[in-house]
Amino acid sequence: MRKQLNSHRLRHGRCSESGRAYLITAVVHGRAKIFSDWQIGRLLVREIQQTHEKGWVNSIAWVVMPDHIHWLVQLEGCGMEQLMQVIKSRSTLTINRKLNRQGAFWQTGYHDRAIRDGEDLRPFARYIVANPLRAGLVKKIGDYPLWDACWL
Incomplete structure (x- = not known):
């Protein structure tokens, strides 16, 4: 419980870099x-698309x-904190x-992992789009409607 009460401190002192890729949960x-x-x-999904369309x-x-x-995003026109607040x-x-309904929808905070420069993004993308398969929600990824990857 203590970790949850102090989750806001996880962001303190952290910065995000424009042009860097991040895996966000x-x-x-x-x-x-x-x-x-x-x-x-x-x-x-529409909110995600709007951040892309705005160039963020x-x-x-x-x-x-x-x-x-x-x-999995590459930050462009805003920082991580602003992006997640808006989304x-x-x-x-x-x-x-x-x-x-009213009230909280998301848990406080989020998890982000900066991807190192030069690190191949494809394994991260594969991990992301294969989530419905690993969770047993579908037998093939094409049957799951809520995903996308820029390579398609």
């Missing part, structure tokens, strides 16, 4: 499987799982409105 509050409804998952990120790969998201707040408003 964010989890739904209480690990509720909200995105099992693919229409709700599409609302989050280059989305390399992502998957929306029933209770979390994995996103989480806008998706919370949109999804809560659609579900006629």
